[in-house]
């Protein structure tokens with residue numbers, strides 16, 4: 001069998017919403033989970049699953065015709081050697097699952113959901129364990145693999161909007177309720193906003209410093225309902241970001257403002273505006289809507305699993321490594337730290 005047709009074996013740890021259950025949301029209308037995306041690649045055969053919750057585990061097993069079901073990753077890896085371990089358990093469990101799986105010598109690649117974990121120390125241990133064992137580690141910030149995000153990144157790198165000066169980024173959502181910080185590591189900035197802080201790195205590279213403010217309607221021991229802040233980059237570019245915001249809607253958008261134009265990219269269709277001579281004021285330039293270049297829409301989840309397969313087969317690092325995931329987390333933690341220090345600037349390096 002040739003390399004391109006051979007099926008890889010995979011196991012899913014965490015058989016909850018993003019593991020497979022959201023696949024049955026009729027409004028999503030497409031592949032949006034680990035099990036769904038792995039199946040959609042046509043390259044992966046799901047052979048086992050693990051979850052602490054037996055009912056969910058059994059339901060997953062029935063839906064994907066998987067008989068080998070286990071209460072946790074340890075029991076699973078005792079019995080199975082797999083090409084891909086897909087980790088869709090909550091972030092607090094990521095470090096133990098990833099480090100133990102890498103050290104077991106029984107997996108070749110790991111797809112680990114975002115956020116990478118809750119602390120930089122855990123992220124370092126995950127990266128080190130995978131490096132040491134030669135295991136590919138991809139963090140599930142799947143927007144990185146979306147065709148319109150990739151096209152927007154090409155435009156930025158090709159200088160179509162000049163030098164990026166300012167980014168406005170928003171991951172807006174409802175009130176998270178009175179969840180303890182100690183339980184969940186953070187609020188909306190940690191859980192949805194991680195995609196936002198991750199994309200800052202995707203477009204602009206490593207950040208230099210962060211200034212932040214959090215608001216906690218449910219008290220200081222509870223997660224923030226809104227986190228906002230500034231993120232500075234070596235180029236002088238500054239991003240203004242907001243996570244949460246107690247909205248009655250979800251919105252995820254970035255506006256990349258360059259010296260010669262603007263790109264809008266996010267959950268809405270992408271847009272491009274370029275500077276041109278004003279038709280209203282002599283001697284001025286204004287922004288005019290331009291055509292966002294053609295791209296073939298794809299599914300970021302499927303493309304992310306394809307990238308992991310490619311990394312397993314060729315050793316070529318994916319667009320979403322453990323180190324990328326760590327940088328996204330570092331911005332979030334620095335924003336929380338800055339907020340705790342009354343808005344003092346926190347340097348990242």
Ligand SMILES: NC(=O)c1ccc[n+]([C@@H]2O[C@H](COP(=O)([O-])OP(=O)(O)OC[C@H]3O[C@@H](n4cnc5c(N)ncnc54)[C@H](O)[C@@H]3O)[C@@H](O)[C@H]2O)c1
Pocket residue numbers: 013014015016017018019050051052053056071072073088089090091093113114115140141142191
């Ligand atoms: N990429 C995305 O767009 C996206 C969307 C939703 C969730 N997520 C991420 O996916 C992860 C899971 O979120 P979810 O919404 O599916 O949660 P969920 O609670 O629906 O599912 C998590 C499952 O993991 C199981 N679990 C918990 N600890 C475990 C362990 N140690 N071993 C095995 N199973 C364990 C739970 O019983 C549960 O069934 C989180 O990190 C979350 O941030 C990502």
